[in-house]
Amino acid sequence: MLEDLFKLVKTRFNDSDSKIETDIKTKIPENIMFKCPRCRHVVFEEEYMKNNRVCLACNYHGRLSAKERLELTIDKNSFIEYDSEMISKNPICFPNYDKKQQELREQTDLKDAVITGEAYIRKIKAIIAIMDSRYMMASMGSVVGEKLTRAFERATEQRLPIIVFTASGGARMQEGIVSLMQMAKTSGAIAKHNEAGLLYITVLTDPTTGGVTASFASLGDIIIAEPKILVGFAGRRVIEGTIKQRLPDDFQLAEFMLEKGFIDMIVERKRMRSKVSHLLKLHGYTAVEN
Amino acid sequence: MEKIINKRTPWERIELIRNKARPNIDDYIPLIFDEFYEMHGDRLHGDDAAIKAGIASLNGISVTVISQVKGHNINENKKSNFAMPHPEGYRKALRLVKQAEKFKRPVIFFIDTPGAFCGVEAEERGQGEAIAKNLMELMMVKTPLISIVLGEGGSGGALALGVCDELAMLENALYSVISPKGFASILWKDASKEKEACSIMKITAEDMIELGVAENIIAEPVGGAHEDVQITSENIKEYLLEVIPLKQNKDIDTLLMERYNKFRKIGDFTENVELPQ
Secondary structure: OHHHHHHHHHHHHHOHHHHHHHHHHHHOOOOOEEEOOOOOOEEEHHHHHHOOOEOOOOOOEOOOOHHHHHHHHOOOOOOEEEOOOOEEOOOOOOOOHHHHHHHHHHHOOOOOOEEEEEEEEOOEEEEEEEEOOOOHHHOEOHHHHHHHHHHHHHHHHOOOOEEEEEEEOOEOHHHHHHHHHHHHHHHHHHHHHHHOOOOEEEEEEEEEOHHHHOOHHHOOOEEEEOOOOEEOOOOHHHHHHHHOOOOOOOOOEHHHHHHHOOOOEEOOHHHHHHHHHHHHHHOOOOEOOO | OOOOOOOOOHHHHHHHHOOOOOOOHHHHHHHHOOEEEEEOOOOOOOOOOOEEEEEEEEOOEEEEEEEEOOOOOHHHHHHOHHHOOOHHHHHHHHHHHHHHHHOOOOEEEEEEEOOOOOOHHHHHOOHHHHHHHHHHHHHHOOOOEEEEEEEEEEHHHHHOOOOOOEEEEEOOOEEEOOOHHHHHHHHOOOHHHHHHHHHHOOOOHHHHHHOOOOOEEEOOOOOOHHHOHHHHHHHHHHHHHHHHHHHHOOOHHHHHHHHHHHHHOOOOEEOOOOOOO
16 A cells, blocks of 8 residues: 555656656755745745745745744734743654754754743733644644643633644654644643633644644634645545545645535635634623723 | 563564454454444444444443454455544444433443544545544543553544543554554655564553553453453453443542543653753
8 A cells, every 4th residue: 555655656756747846946046936835836935925925826825933923913022921941852762853853942943843822812812822833844742732731721720712823744753652642632621621611713724634633623613724724634645545546736725624614714814813803802802901 | 450471572463463363343242242232323424334333231231332343354344444434433433422421321442443544535524523523522521431452553543432531452452643654654754664663663552551541451362362252352341340330430520530631641741941050
């Protein structure tokens, strides 16, 4: 089965479409041009950045760092971060896991793949969690699981709504079964928050897959997605390997999931803050004057 | 229970549990339970043969039994999709768990799956949502939940029947975040390094006890469960008859708190910032 999969991947790389892709890639110096992974439109990186990392041609909403996301979403300087010093240990003694993490911590402004804290969105207080795909594809290990669980527990205690911006390749393989258990742990904390009658909004961002889709990303009272982002349980190539066919391009995009009934709405980045704040208001959370 | 010493390597155990003769849920049910009435369907889409569920009697205690179905041969496996459930399988499981809660029956999950099915229709019907929903709902269900891993317990597809008050592993059973083959292909882009993956993934029953994932190990005959299904079934039954009354005697709030904490405490991290000397 897996052999077939690799054959398929090879074909994918060998077909003419992909050849163009690789050719262009070699000619584009990094950090100067941006090529949209959805429509393959090429623009200056600067223009793409100015558009908050949204493709000017097809409206694909690209990946943001957690910090960039925070700035676009919350009231200025209102963020109080939780558990900022938490770092992962090495539960199954996976070779080089510590070293890899050390390097990533130095390369990014992150200690793991999620930041959590409380903030105001248009003067409404909420707890917020943002995943950052630059850190090991935002896979969920002990730290992601623990920080999210604590965020939900705090939201329950303080009777606050919570907004989680998801992005993830799934469970963090390097932590073995411990990473799988984080799915149950976070879902448990959500169950309690849910039982307390509090609002949980999920915002799916590119890409949300695997164990994260199969846990907290699918459990929001309201599930929002950004346009053209990838969301699904199984990886595209794994499915292609199983069915031995190439999948249509729009498979597992936000629009596809909306049509299938697993997403409530697709919201553009520039309207996210306003939409979220309105939804908070509709659930009785009020703005504070200061 | 007496201490079990299993000298098999993880790889030897994989070979053992992949043996076509390894007993599956259909072999165990008549030997463990006095009666079994199978129930079908999720009331939404269809009936998934990868998950068998029903109401049974365990020495006079009414219980709900839910299990993945691994076939002994290609025909059985075609029918049960190699024990890889679709969303409707997980939704059938949840429906019957809710029913068990209503009638105050304990639930016994048997885990025996390489993982949830990865296919177009599974995605279209919300594989992720179905598993997620189970994880959240099972955490709050007001009746005892016991899980036993029979053979292979792979990924979220196993965990969807694995949120419980106590998890036991058959002696040679394995539980992992993904199949060793998948692990090797993701991390090393080389599925042939399956054996190597096996040795570092920490997937044995003893590993599960050490990592706080499982509470108990159920002994198998020396040559493995298939050597004597009768004895393996007796061991499973003995375990269930011991653990179920213990959980039934707890008040519901304590049971739920302990279930939450069982998972709450799993994780390996530190917040101690090292201070300069």
